[in-house]
Amino acid sequence: MRQISINKNLQLFSTFAKMSAVTFGGGYAMMPLCERELVEKRHWCEQEEIADFYAVGQTTPGVVALTVAGLVGTRVNGFIGACAAIFGMSFPSLVLVTLIGALLTQNLDNPFIAAALGGTGTAVCALLTVTVFKLARGCVVDMTTLVIFSAAFAVLMLGMPPVWVVATAAFFGVLYGRKTNNIFAKLSRLRDKRK
Amino acid sequence: MNYFYIFIEFFQTGLFAIGGGLATVPFVKEAVSRQHWMTNGEMSAAIAAAQSLPGPFGVNLAVYVGYSAGGVFGGAVAMVALTLPTLICAYIVMRMLEKWKSSRILGDMFYALRPCTAGMIASVILPLFLTQLFDGIHIPVNVQCAVLYAVLVGIGVLNEIKRWKLPPVLIIATGAAVGLLFFR
Numbered sequence: 364m365r366q367i368s369i370n371k372n373l374q375l376f377s378t379f380a381k382m383s384a385v386t387f388g389g390g391y392a393m394m395p396l397c398e399r400e401l402v403e404k405r406h407w408c409e410q411e412e413i414a415d416f417y418a419v420g421q422t423t424p425g426v427v428a429l430t431v432a433g434l435v436g437t438r439v440n441g442f443i444g445a446c447a448a449i450f451g452m453s454f455p456s457l458v459l460v461t462l463i464g465a466l467l468t469q470n471l472d473n474p475f476i477a478a479a480l481g482g483t484g485t486a487v488c489a490l491l492t493v494t495v496f497k498l499a500r501g502c503v504v505d506m507t508t509l510v511i512f513s514a515a516f517a518v519l520m521l522g523m524p525p526v527w528v529v530a531t532a533a534f535f536g537v538l539y540g541r542k543t544n545n546i547f548a549k550l551s552r553l554r555d556k557r558k
Numbered sequence: 559m560n561y562f563y564i565f566i567e568f569f570q571t572g573l574f575a576i577g578g579g580l581a582t583v584p585f586v587k588e589a590v591s592r593q594h595w596m597t598n599g600e601m602s603a604a605i606a607a608a609q610s611l612p613g614p615f616g617v618n619l620a621v622y623v624g625y626s627a628g629g630v631f632g633g634a635v636a637m638v639a640l641t642l643p644t645l646i647c648a649y650i651v652m653r654m655l656e657k658w659k660s661s662r663i664l665g666d667m668f669y670a671l672r673p674c675t676a677g678m679i680a681s682v683i684l685p686l687f688l689t690q691l692f693d694g695i696h697i698p699v700n701v702q703c704a705v706l707y708a709v710l711v712g713i714g715v716l717n718e719i720k721r722w723k724l725p726p727v728l729i730i731a732t733g734a735a736v737g738l739l740f741f742r
Contacts, residue, residue: 385727389579389615391682395726403723411672418671419651421678425572425644426579426616433648438656445649449641453621456613457637460621461630467610468603475738480610481690482737485703486730488687489710495680497718502672511670515677520685525577525678532674533667540666 371440372447378405379432379451384459387480388487390420390428395490397431398497407439414498421529428452507539560628561635563593568620568639579616582640586619595627616640702740706733 382396394413401407408416416434420427429449436448470476503509515528567589575582583605590596596604604626608618617637624636658664690703710729717724 383613385612385730387610387612387730388686389609391578391679393614394679399726411668414672414675415668417678418668418675419648419655421577421675423644423647423651424574424576425640425647426575426582426614427577428579428614429617429641429644430648433645434652434655437649437652442649445645445652449645449648452614453617453637453641456611456617457621457633459611459613460608460618461625461633464607464611464618464622464625468607471603471606471610476610478741479734479738481703481741482706482733482735483730484686484690484733485706485737486710486733488683488690489707489714489733490726490729491679491683492707492711493714493718495676495683496715498676498679499673502676508669508673512673512677512680515674516680519678519681525581528678529671529674532670536667536670537663540662540669 368440368443372443374405375436375439375444375447376451376454379436379448380454383428383452384455386487387483390426390431391417391491392487393428393431395494398494401435407435410497411501414502418529418533421525422533511535561632564624564628564632564635565639567593568624568636569642571620572640572643575616579614579619582616582619586623590623593627595623600626702736706736706740 378400382393382400386393386396394417397413398410402410402413413431416431417427419434420430423430429452432448432452433445436445438444440447467476499512503512511532515532518528519525568586571582571585571589575585587601590601601623604619604622608615608622611618617640620636620640621633625633628635655664687707710733713724714729716722
């Protein structure tokens with residue numbers, strides 16, 4: 364029993380450390396990797412839940428990537444699991460920044476580094492675009508969700524703080540569900556229950 | 559004593575910066591000027607470096623500033639202090655989610671939250687992509703960036719439809735390689 368839980372912590376640590384070490388561009392850029400590693404490889408959560416975790420991450424204190432790690436870690440192995448996942452997520456940063464942070468600062472205008480970083484950024488954009496399509500296919504199911512999607516995009520582009528956008532959406536969801544006996548929310552709830 | 563201040567400042571940052579890593583910047587800036595850890599120019603360099611390294615931006619920035627304030631151990635202290643509030647919050651939220659998993663309110667909430675998250679990520683991509691497209695030093699850069707983007711999106715979509723299971727890391731590595739070859 365104890366052996367199993369140690370293995371789980373190691374798995375959590377190594378999975379998140381791997382994701383953190385190879386993703387350029389911060390927490391959101393990690394989303395395609397989350398799907399691959401957490402959903403398809405490890406089966407720690409469902410595809411739709413990744414979006415939920417990111418929404419939670421936007422409304423709770425701290426960096427989003429760490430919140431996602433903490434949520435998944437808690438589910439897999441309780442508080443110790445959360446520690447393992449969060450430590451895994453931040454450990455590569457600690458090592459890399461300590462080792463090459465200062466060096467990089469002096470060489471940020473080096474054309475080779477700038478070019479490689481530019482290409483990486485473009486690749487991250489492309490990956491995220493595919494992720495948005497995938498996400499939208501699962502959750503934009505009717506007119507209301509289409510409006511929520513477009514409105515969230517628009518107000519965020521205009522500079523509204525994400526925490527308010529997410530809070531407003533959650534509040535609206537509850538009100539709307541109350542008023543209309545929302546069939547789509549009910550369906551997804553039934554699906555969650557069956558699993 | 560220095561480590562104590564590093565801990566307090568980054569614990570505060572972790573507690574009050576709600577949202578993505580970029581939300582930590584104002585808090586870290588304030589801490590840096592309050593504690594006289596870095597000059598403004600050094601702070602800008604720190605932000606640029608934190609964005610160019612792999613890993614979560616907020617953690618990178620915290621470790622960078624902690625390192626310059628108190629060496630290797632300072633960086634570690636900053637990392638732990640930043641992650642502690644998140645650890646506690648994530649644990650509590652997950653326990654609540656599990657408890658009310660099949661409740662109606664939670665279902666209604668996530669019905670609206672999921673498209674909202676999708677919109678949020680779309681709003682993160684667009685400025686990121688536009689900066690890359692237009693902030694190039696000379697014109698050909700933009701075209702190369704657009705072509706690379708289109709090709710990679712195409713591969714990504716095919717990857718989904720045909721279930722090739724290409725690892726995302728491969729796409730990122732391709733981007734870096736193409737950038738190194740053609741983006742100069």
